[in-house]
Amino acid sequence: MKVNFPNRLGHASTSPEQVDLLSSQFGFSAAYSDFLKNQNGFNFSDLESISETAEILTGDPESSEGKSDLRVLYSIGTEDPYYDLETKISDPFATFGGAxxxxxxxxxxxxxxxxxxxEKKGYIASLDHELYASSSDFEEFLEEFDLPTNGQTAELADALMDDELGLAWIHAESFERFIDSGVRVDEDMTGFAEDLLSDT
Known part of the structure; x- marks a missing residue:
């Protein structure tokens, strides 16, 4: 079933100014900026707390087998550090050198x-954390896989997205398409991401 956004299970709204500040610092898409302003995250476990989901979920139950599981879309201002966007961006392994x-x-x-x-600017992907989990810091990860360290962010991003590295699993060519069609739940209300590139 597809999750419809915006919906009533978002985190408490954040100020547009706060989102705009983050956008100016990092340069994420206008579609993601709109998502933060109008929805501010989504935790799939919240589906268990409501009895009526018709306005949030549409379509028939579907299997998540072979798909990338999705537990949460981050929020600004949540007290839980595991779900808080501003906590996440302080981790070098969340921004990958700005890539x-x-x-x-x-x-x-x-x-x-x-x-x-x-080349893949704007794309949405999930990352295999096991590839860098054993690295003590981001610099060690770059060195281990012979990735660019010259400060050229576009070059680094292309290297990280290279199929040979095996880090990234691409789900959509834009956040707009991802949030419109790619966020799903299976018959057990477990979240997952649909692979939308195969639909184009």
Whole structure:
């Protein structure tokens, strides 16, 4: 079933000025900026607290087998550090040297990001956290996989998105398409991301 946005399960609204400040600092898309202003995140576990989901979920139950699981879309101003966007962006492994912007994560800890630079700018992907989990810091990760360290963010983004590295699983070519059609739940109300590139 597809999750419809905006819906009533978003976090308490944040100020447009706060979103605009983050946008000016990181350069994420206008569509993601609108999502933060109008929805401000989504936690799939909140579906368990309501009895009527017809206005939030549409379509028939579907299997999440072989899909990338999705537990939460981050919010600004939540007290839970696991779901708080401003807490997340303080982690170097959330922004990857400015190449990505974190938008959510899966049940197993895989980040969902918007690509901020390079050939895949604007794309939405999930990242295999096991690829960098053993690195003590971001610099060690770059060195281990011989990734660019010259400060050229577009070059770094392209290297991180390279299929040979195996870090990124692309789900949509834009946040607008991702949030419109790609956020789903299965028959057990477990969140997952649809792979929309195969639909184009």
């Amino acid at each position: 990505f912007f974190p938008i959510g994560e899966g049940y197993g800890g895989n980040l969902f990001v918007e690509v901020l630079h390079g």
